[in-house]
Amino acid sequence: MTVISIEERLALNDLMTDYCYAVDALSDLDALLDLFTDDAVLDFSDIGLPAMNGKREFRGFxxxxxADMSHHTHYLTNFRVGSYSGNAATGLAYVQGLGRSKEGNEVLVHVRYEMDCVKINGEWKCQKYCIRQGMPLPGSLNEIHGER
Structure with missing residues (x-):
């Protein structure tokens, strides 16, 4: 078990929760991108979506x-700190994500989030974010987001 103060654990959990709220709002791209370091990596390849380097690529995605989605909602559970060394940590969680595209397609995924985080000026930022399969993925995920 990783030894970490409750304040640090909560701050890391809040970073992951803030990501879910930002992506679910489908409206404030700058707030979403502010959760990441400038050189961050997003790797969604395990679920058939792209791996991306840096905020410029994230922004396009x-x-x-x-633009495609009318609704998003993500439920985060089983949060734990996988590693911690003062100014670097990994947060892990199970996530159920639901979405509806503006075309009416729906998607429901059960995945795991893995966020490697760094503390910059006293604030946690995500430096690497991976989504891992939890349950078999529905074909609708690729129908909605597969052409990025």
Missing amino acids: YEGVF
């Missing part, structure tokens, strides 16, 4: 997501 999330602009498409925000």
Whole structure:
């Protein structure tokens, strides 16, 4: 078990929760991107979506997501700290994500989030974010987001 103060654990959990709220709002791309370091990596390849390097690539991806989707909701559970060394940590969680595209397609996924985080000026930021399969993925995920 990783030894970490409750304040640090909560701050890391809040970073992951803030990501869910930002992506679910489908409206404030800058708030979403502010959760990441400038050189962050997003790796969604385990669920058939792209791996991306840096906020510029993220912006293009999330602009498409925000344009395509009418609704998003993510439920985060089983949060734990996988590693911690003062200014670096990994947060892990199970996530159920639901969405509806503006075309009416629906998607429900059961995945795991893995966020490698760094503390910059006293604030946690995500430096690497991976989504891992939890349950077999529905074909609708690729129908909605597969062409990015």
